[in-house]
Amino acid sequence: MRQGDMIPGFGERSGTLPALSVLDLHKSYGDIRAVDGVSFTIEAGEIFGLLGPNGAGKTTTIDIIATLLTPDGGKVSINGTSASSSVEYKRRIGYVPQEISLAERLTATENLRLIGRLYDLKGRVLADRVAETLEAMGLADRAGDFVSTFSGGMKRRLNIAGALLHKPALLLMDEPTAGVDPQARAYIFQIVEGLAAEGRAVLYTTHYMEEAQRLCRRTAIIDHGKILAIGTLEELVHSIKARRDVALGAEELSDEAAADLARRLGEVSWTRDENSLTLNLADTTCSLLEVVHAADKAGIKVKEISLHEPSLETVFLELTGRTLRD
Amino acid sequence: MRSLRIILILAAVRLRVLSRMRAIVAVLLLPGIVLYTVFTLIFSGPAGRPFRVAVVDQDQTVASGKLIEMLEANNVVVVRTENEDAAAPLLTAESAKELIRKRGVFRVAVVIPEGYATAPDMLSSSLHKGVDMYFDETQPMEAKIVTGILQMAAGRALFERFGAKLNFDQSSDGHKDDSTTEPERMLIEVNQKGVSIRRMTIDARHTFLAGIVPMFILFGGIGAARSLLDALRDGEIRRLLAAPVRPHHVLLGQMSSALVVAMIQCYSMYVYAWLVFGVAIWAIAGGLVVLTLATCMATTAFGMFLAAFCRTSEQLDAFGTMIILAMSAIGGSMVPRFVMPHYMQPFGMFTINGWSYDGFIALIRNEGFTGIMVPCLVLVGIATACAVAGSILLTRRLTQQPVP
Numbered sequence: 001m002r003q004g005d006m007i008p009g010f011g012e013r014s015g016t017l018p019a020l021s022v023l024d025l026h027k028s029y030g031d032i033r034a035v036d037g038v039s040f041t042i043e044a045g046e047i048f049g050l051l052g053p054n055g056a057g058k059t060t061t062i063d064i065i066a067t068l069l070t071p072d073g074g075k076v077s078i079n080g081t082s083a084s085s086s087v088e089y090k091r092r093i094g095y096v097p098q099e100i101s102l103a104e105r106l107t108a109t110e111n112l113r114l115i116g117r118l119y120d121l122k123g124r125v126l127a128d129r130v131a132e133t134l135e136a137m138g139l140a141d142r143a144g145d146f147v148s149t150f151s152g153g154m155k156r157r158l159n160i161a162g163a164l165l166h167k168p169a170l171l172l173m174d175e176p177t178a179g180v181d182p183q184a185r186a187y188i189f190q191i192v193e194g195l196a197a198e199g200r201a202v203l204y205t206t207h208y209m210e211e212a213q214r215l216c217r218r219t220a221i222i223d224h225g226k227i228l229a230i231g232t233l234e235e236l237v238h239s240i241k242a243r244r245d246v247a248l249g250a251e252e253l254s255d256e257a258a259a260d261l262a263r264r265l266g267e268v269s270w271t272r273d274e275n276s277l278t279l280n281l282a283d284t285t286c287s288l289l290e291v292v293h294a295a296d297k298a299g300i301k302v303k304e305i306s307l308h309e310p311s312l313e314t315v316f317l318e319l320t321g322r323t324l325r326d
Numbered sequence: 327m328r329s330l331r332i333i334l335i336l337a338a339v340r341l342r343v344l345s346r347m348r349a350i351v352a353v354l355l356l357p358g359i360v361l362y363t364v365f366t367l368i369f370s371g372p373a374g375r376p377f378r379v380a381v382v383d384q385d386q387t388v389a390s391g392k393l394i395e396m397l398e399a400n401n402v403v404v405v406r407t408e409n410e411d412a413a414a415p416l417l418t419a420e421s422a423k424e425l426i427r428k429r430g431v432f433r434v435a436v437v438i439p440e441g442y443a444t445a446p447d448m449l450s451s452s453l454h455k456g457v458d459m460y461f462d463e464t465q466p467m468e469a470k471i472v473t474g475i476l477q478m479a480a481g482r483a484l485f486e487r488f489g490a491k492l493n494f495d496q497s498s499d500g501h502k503d504d505s506t507t508e509p510e511r512m513l514i515e516v517n518q519k520g521v522s523i524r525r526m527t528i529d530a531r532h533t534f535l536a537g538i539v540p541m542f543i544l545f546g547g548i549g550a551a552r553s554l555l556d557a558l559r560d561g562e563i564r565r566l567l568a569a570p571v572r573p574h575h576v577l578l579g580q581m582s583s584a585l586v587v588a589m590i591q592c593y594s595m596y597v598y599a600w601l602v603f604g605v606a607i608w609a610i611a612g613g614l615v616v617l618t619l620a621t622c623m624a625t626t627a628f629g630m631f632l633a634a635f636c637r638t639s640e641q642l643d644a645f646g647t648m649i650i651l652a653m654s655a656i657g658g659s660m661v662p663r664f665v666m667p668h669y670m671q672p673f674g675m676f677t678i679n680g681w682s683y684d685g686f687i688a689l690i691r692n693e694g695f696t697g698i699m700v701p702c703l704v705l706v707g708i709a710t711a712c713a714v715a716g717s718i719l720l721t722r723r724l725t726q727q728p729v730p
Contacts, residue, residue, distance in 0.1 A: 066568045070725040087570040095568035099561030103339065105346045114339050118332060118569040162565065172568075 019043050020065065020170050020201055025074035027060055027225075034060040035071070036225035042170070042201045047192060049216030050205040051312065057225040058205040059098065062174050065203065066095045078170050091119065094163030098174040100155045101162075104148040108139055108158055111147060112165060119166040133161045137191065153184025160191060171195060171202045177211065189215060209312045219312065221319055228319045237310045246291055248277045249304040261298040265291065332571055336579025340553075341586060355594050358542035362595060366534045366603060378403045378668065379472055380422040380435035387443035392486065393457075393514075394438075396479035402472070403668065405432070423460050426521045433462040433664075434472045447480050447514045456515030463520035464691055467530070468664075473516045480514035531603040536686035537659035539595055540621050540679040541650065543588040547629025548646040550584030554633040555642060563724070573724050574717035581630045581713065588622035610689040617689065617698045620705035621682040627712035628678060634719035653677040681705050 020042040027035040035057045042048040050058045063069040065076050067083050067090060076083045078092045102111050112130045116122075121129060134140045137157040147155060156176060163171060173192065177185045192215055196202050206212055212219045213233060220230040229236050253275045262270045262279065269280045277300075279291070286294075288307055295302050379397065381404045383390050398404050407414040408421060415421075422435035437458040445454035457476065461469035554577070557563050566576055596614070599605040607614060629646075636642040654660055656670070657679025663671050674680030681701040688697030 063564075068564055068567055068724070090568065090570045093568065095565065097561045097564050097568070099564070101561040101565035103343055103562070105343045106339070110339075110342070114335065115565070115569065117335050118566065118571055120328075120570075 019079055020048075020203060021075075021077045022061075022065065023075045025061060025064055025076070026072045027064060027069060028072055033225045035064065038074070038222070038225070038227050040220050040227065040230055042203060044169075044201055045196050045199045046218065047196045047202040047204055047216045049212035049219035050203060050222055051207065051209070051212045051219050051316070052205075052222035053207055056207075056223045058207075058222060059174055060225075061222070062172050062203065062205055066093055066172050091166060092169045094166070094168035094171045096160050096163045096171065096173040096176050098176075098178060100152075100159050102147045102155060102158060105146060107144050107146055108134060108150075108161075109143045111158065112161060115162045116165045121166060129165050133164050136164070137161045138187070151184075153180045153187070156180050156184060156188060157191070160188065164195070169200060171200055173202060173204045175205055175207070177206070177208070185211075209316070213312050221312075221316055223320050229315065233312065233315075236312070236315045239315075244281045244310055245308040246279045246281055246288065247306045247308065248279065248291070248295065248300075248302060250275050250277065250295075251301045251303055253277060253300060257298050257300050261295055261300060264294040264298060329572075329575060332575045333579045333582055336566070336571075336576060337582035337586070340580060340583035344583070344587065355591060357545075358538055358591060358595050359598050361542070362534055362538040362599065363602070366530045377401070377434065377468065377472055377475070378405055378432060380405050380417050380425065380432040382406075382417050382419050382422055382435065382437040384419075384440045385438045385442040389443035389446040389483070390438045392483045393442075393446065393476075393479055396482045397436075397475065399482065400475045400478050402475055419458070419460070423521055426460055426462050433465050433468045435460040436472070436476065447484055449484065449513065454515060456517055458517045458519060460519050460521050466520075469518060469520075473518065476516055477513050484513070531599060531605055532687070532690050533658075533662040533683075535595065535599050535603075535605060536683045536690075537654070537657075537662065537679065539592050539618075539686070540625060540657070540682040541654040541659035542595070543591055543622055543625045544628065544650045544653065544678065546588050546591055547584060547625040547627075548632065548642065548650065549629075550580055550587070550626060551629040551633035551636075551642055551646065552639050554580050554630065555636070555639050558724075559639075567724060573721040577630050577634065577717050577720050578713065580633075581626045584626040584629060585622050588626055589618060592618045592622065610692075613689045613695055613698050614686075616695070616702055617682070617685040617705075620702040620709070621678065621685070623709035624678045624682075624705040624712070627709040627716065631712040631716040631719070634716040634723065653679050656680070658683045678705065678708060681708075 022041070023039050025035050025038040026033070038057070038061055040048070050061065052058050060069065064071045064074075065083075067086060078089060081089050081092065083089050103114070106114070109130055112133060113126060116126045116129060131140070131143075134143050137160065139154060139157060139161065142150065142154065147158065150158065156179075160173070160176060163173075171192075176192075177188050180188070189211075192202055192204065204212070204215060218230060218232055219236065221228045221236070229239055231239065253272060255272060258270055258272050258277050261277070262268050265279065265281070265286055271278050281291075288305060292302055292305060379402050381394055381397070383394060383406070394404055405417070407416055408425070417425075417435070419435075419437045422432065422437070425431040426433065426435060437460070439455060439458060441455065442457065445451040448454045448456075459469060459473065459476075461472075554563075557580075563576055567573065596605070596607045596618075600607045632642055632646050632649075636645055654677075657663070657674045657677030658666075659679045663674045663680070663683065666674075674683070681704045685698040685701030685705075688701070691697065
C-alpha cells in the first residue's frame with residue numbers, strides 16, 4: 001500500500017469535515033501539572049503528531065480528548081460537538097490505546113464484534129464492518145483465531161481495527177507502534193496514511209522522532225505538560241533558527257582558507273578541526289555544489305562533503321535542552 | 327434500555343471468556359464443595375459449646391439444685407425466667423414449650439419434676455423417674471448434646487453426693503432430701519419429648535451449606551473484582567470507556583457476569599449437597615432461588631465495591647481476604663452462629679453471611695417466603711448500596727486519576 005491509498009471499506013467520508021479543536025487544556029495530579037494550557041487544532045485528513053518524552057503529557061492529553069479523564073480546565077470539540085455531549089462526541093472518536101486492549105481468549109472477530117456492538121452496530125452491518133476491517137488490516141485469514149495466538153504486530157493491527165469499525169471522524173492513536181518490529185511498523189504507517197487520505201483526522205502520539213517526521217504534516221512538541229512548538233517540520237526548524245551544517249574534509253586546510261570560503265558563502269559561521277571544516281548555512285540558501293565551487297576558489301581541495309539538515313531531533317534538543325528519552 | 331443492553335453485552339463477553347478458562351472454572355466450583363464436605367463431616371458429631379437451656383425446677387430440692395449447678399458447671403447457660411430477667415415470671419413446662427414452638431427462643435428445655443429428689447438417678451432406686459426434656463424437633467442434635475451433658479451433670483452430682491454422704495447425716499440442711507439411699511449403680515434418665523413445629527430437621531449438612539455457600543461466593547466476588555482490576559491495568563477498560571460506555575456500565579456488566587457464575591457455584595453445591603448428603607433442596611426450591619439470587623447479588627456487588635475501592639490486586643487480595651474471613655467467622659460460615667457465645671451472635675447481622683445463613687435456615691424450617699423476606703431485603707439493600715458506592719468510586723477514579 002502506498003501513501004494515500006484508500007483502505008478497503010473506509011472509502012466513504014462522513015458528510016462534515018472532521019476537525020479537532022483543543023483549547024487551553026489543564027490537568028493536574030496533586031502538585032504535578034500533567035497538562036498545562038495545551039491548545040491545538042487538527043484539520044480533516046491531517047495526521048497531527050504529539051511528540052514528547054514519556055511523562056510529557058501526551059497520554060493525559062489524548063485521554064482528556066477521549067473523555068477518559070476530566071480536565072481541570074479547557075475545551076475540546078470535534079466539528080463543533082463538545083466533549084460534554086458525551087455519546088455523540090464519542091461516536092466521532094476512534095481510540096487506539098497504547099496498551100493491547102483486546103481479550104486474548106476471544107477471536108479477532110469476537111473482539112471486533114464486541115467493540116462494534118458498543119457503538120450500536122448490529123446484524124448485517126456489524127458483520128460486514130468486521131469483515132471489511134479485518135480485510136483492511138490484513139487479518140482476514142486469522143479472523144477466527146484467538147488473539148492469544150497473534151504476533152505483537154498482528155495484535156497492534158487488531159488494536160487499530162477496533163477503533164475503525166464505526167468509521168470515526170477523528171482517530172486518537174496513542175503510541176500505536178510501541179513494541180512492534182520494523183515490518184509491522186511500516187504496515188501500520190501505511191494504514192495511518194491511508195486513513196488520513198480518506199479525510200480522517202489523526203492525532204498520533206509518539207516519542208519516536210522518525211515516526212513523527214515521516215507521518216505527520218504538523219507536529220506539536222510537548223514536554224512537562226506544555227506545548228513548546230507547533231508546526232510543519234520546516235516551520236519548526238525555522239522557528240528555532242536550526243543549524244544547517246555542511247561538513248567538509250580537505251587535503252590541506254588553514255584558517256585563512258576557511259575564512260575565505262566562509263566569506264564567499266556570505267559570512268557564514270565556521271569551525272575548523274585539523275583538515276575538517278564545519279560550515280553553518282542556516283541563514284543561506286546555497287547548495288552543496290555552490291559550496292564546492294566556493295571551496296575551489298578559496299584554494300581548498302575538497303576530499304569529502306556532507307550536508308546535515310536539521311531534524312525534529314534538532315528542534316527538540318533546541319527547545320528542551322535534552323534528547324528524547326525512552 | 328441502551329444501558330441495559332451494554333451491560334448485558336459486557337456480561338456475556340465476560341462469561342464467554344470465563345467459559346474458555348477451564349482451570350478457572352474448576353477452581354470456582356470445587357473448593358466450595360470440598361470445604362462443605364469437610365465441615366459437615368467434622369461437625370456431624372456433638373461439639374462442646376455453651377448452650378442456653380431453659381430449666382424448670384418443679385422439685386425445688388437440694389438434689390435438683392445440685393443438678394442445675396452441675397449443668398452450669400458443664401458449660402450450660404441455665405435460663406429460668408421467660409425473658410432472662412430475674413424479676414420476670416419463672417418458666418413453666420408449658421411456657422418453655424411455647425418458647426420453643428413459636429418463637430424459637432430455646433431449642434431445649436429441661437423440666438425437673440416434683441419428686442426428682444426421691445430418686446435423683448438410676449442408681450438411687452427403682453423409683454427414679456428422671457427428668458423431662460422438651461426440644462425443637464427440627465434440631466435434635468442440640469437435644470442429644472444436652473442429654474449427654476445431663477448425664478455428665480448427674481455423674482458429677484452423684485460423685486459429690488458420695489463425698490458428701492459421709493457427713494450428710496450430720497449436717498442436714500432442712501431441705502426435703504430423699505437421697506440417702508444405698509449407693510446408685512445407674513445415672514439419670516432423660517425423657518425426651520420433641521416439640522413438633524412441622525419443620526425439617528436442621529443439622530450439620532444444613533448449617534454448613536448455609537454457611538459455606540455465601541463464604542465461597544464472596545471469594546468468587548473477589549475473583550471478579552480482581553479481573554476488573556486486571557482489565558483496568560491492561561487497558562481494556564480504557565478502550566471500553568472511549569466507546570459510548572460509562573463506568574457504571576462496566577461495573578454492572580462485570581457484576582452481572584459474576585452473578586451468573588455465583589449462581590452456578592451455589593447450585594453446584596446445592597446439587598452436591600442433595601446427592602451426597604440428602605439435603606432436600608427441591609422441597610424449598612422457590613425460596614432457595616430467591617434467597618440465592620439475593621445472596622449472589624450482595625456478594626458480587628460487594629466484590630465490585632472492593633474492586634473500585636482497592637488500587638491494586640495485592641491490596642484487593644489482602645483486604646478482601648481479611649474482610650471475607652472475618653465476615654465468614656462472625657456470620658456463621660465457619661461455625662454455626664448458635665454455637666457462638668450469646669453476645670457474639672448479633673454481630674452476624676452485620677455480615678452478608680449472617681443474613682444468607684438465616685434465610686437458608688428459615689427455608690429449612692419451612693418458613694417459606696415469609697421467613698426469607700427480611701434476609702432477602704437486607705441482602706438486596708447491601709447489593710444496591712455496594713453497587714452504587716462502587717460506581718461512584720470507579721467513576722471518580724477513572725475520570726480523575728490516570729489509569730495505572
